Amino acid sequence: MNTKEFRTFGMPWEKAYGYVQSVKSGNTVWISGQLGHDMQGNLAEGMEDQFRQTYQNIGKLLSEFGLHAGHVTEEVIYVTDMQEGFESRKVFGKEFYGEACMVASTIVGVTELALPGQKVEIKVTAKV
Template sequence: MTTAQVESFGVPWEEGYGYVQAVRRGDTIYVSGQLANEGPDLVAPAPTDENRRITDSSAMGEQIRQTYVNIERLLARFGASLADIVEEVIYVLDMDAAFAVVGDVRKAAYGVPVPPVASTIVECTRLAFPEQLVEIKVIARV
């Protein structure tokens, strides 16, 4: 049986949901869907109406940037970096808002004009937190 290394941030929803942020098995690191948080607080939370529906997606770029920062922090715990990512899936609530910023933010995060990463972007109807605009999961090989 392969021994797994696991990492978490210690945020309340890890225990509540029952998961780890990342797990390494062999030469592969699986990173759970990341969001734009600093500790238990969401970075650049989107405003919502009385029904908890997002009213403005202009924080999309800032949330994507912070999400890549969190991914980078997790990968560093395994001695890896964004350069080791082979696949990503980006979940967004607003595809138009995402397309307006995601290309530039991804290129800046990876530090190259064409990141060598298989990437999928999917629009969904809801994410874990009402003010959350994006979630990104990745797989890295080291």
């Protein structure tokens, strides 16, 4: 029987929107779109700081399943400014994944995201 494991951050929008931060089923972990907020829900300022915090949040969720960035197989990035987002991804993607940065990645420009001032959201899939 395949069971699911869940992880949350306890953010108010999890219950309001009705979702969890991550789900593990079998040997796959899906991490919901992560934002650049701290554990009190405060959004970082600017694209670069939001990218940094977003990857930190992804790392925290991965570690709760005993995983790390090397287990990520795919990421989808949503940004409100494509040029600024692309440049930030080049820097913080290497910081998170390492120089080899071996992950399938898609970046999409959008007009807005869930929270006022939010500039980036990243969802990932990882394999155990």
